[in-house]
Amino acid sequence: MGSIGIMTCGGDCPGLNAAIRGAVYRASERHTTVVGFQYGFEGLYQDRSIPLDRENTWDILNRGGSILGCSGENPFRGDDAAADAAVATFKRHKLDALIVIGGNSSMGTALSAEERGIPVVGIPKTIDNDVEGTDVTIGFDTAVATAAEAIDRLRTTAESHSRVMIVETMGRDFGWIAVAAGIAGGADIVLTPEEPVDVSAVGKTIRSRQDRGKEFTIIVIGEGATFKGKAVQYGSHRPGEGYMHLSGVGAALADRLEALEPGRWKLTVSVIGHLQRGGPPSATDRILASRFGARAVDEALDGGHGNMVAVRDGRITVTPLREVAGKLKAVDAGLLRDAHTFTSTTG
């Protein structure tokens, strides 16, 4: 009888529990036990785990978040004691492989674990959809649906009050959510980190809509966007955390539009933030996550470690972790092209 470990790393997203359940169900079919490590790699080097089986996972398919908890901890980043402790825990549990559900940086940590002798299979998740080597990640579909619904709701109030409504979506490095939700929600302008924002061009588009009798405008802006001539992202640092929490580019855009034409527009900003990460996964995410979980177990048991499960052209497949780690996936050129048709993506 085999045994595998599983963990959820980085930020949460809808569909993590479906992936855990998918892995447990396939493992049970293959007479393999599953150990869930709590709070990502932290649970591995601190040896905090819970046994997982069909009885404690059957009802988690549609639940948001992760029953294991999430963290972006990386024990292989220079601290040998933590790395050794992680390897020791893996051996102590007599595991055959470890399934790491995570985003970009967690796939890098997964590769480090593999290089330290822990056989790893990755499962890509993030609402940002920017993991290299897969067409889609767990959580993206749900986040886009949530953002699109927010745009629908904001549109009716923007229309009733002739407002210029700025909707700030998540998406740290690339504009996958902004572009997809912008198309789905019928946004008038979509601004993303891919292209620095030209505020005077945005103003021109709003004016030209007004000239055509459209008193309201919906602008979707990805949180990671920057302004032309000033490549600075908006957000805040918190003590003890090594990265910036992004937020504020929508408000900065409102300030710049106000400065462009003082008093002309009723500017309103909505930051939809973590609403995009919470709540139950969409049906598409439930199916994707369940299938990723099952395939990851097959790879773990059949010698496919060192890989990340992936979707390519609609089929579940694998990509080597070394081709994924340290890379980000920019918004697909075809999607951007189509977004130009439906919205003014450059303002």
Ligand code: F6P
């Ligand atoms: O990577 C997913 C994501 O939701 C990004 O879109 C966002 O910038 C980040 O995580 C937010 O994480 P935190 O809550 O730690 O700031």
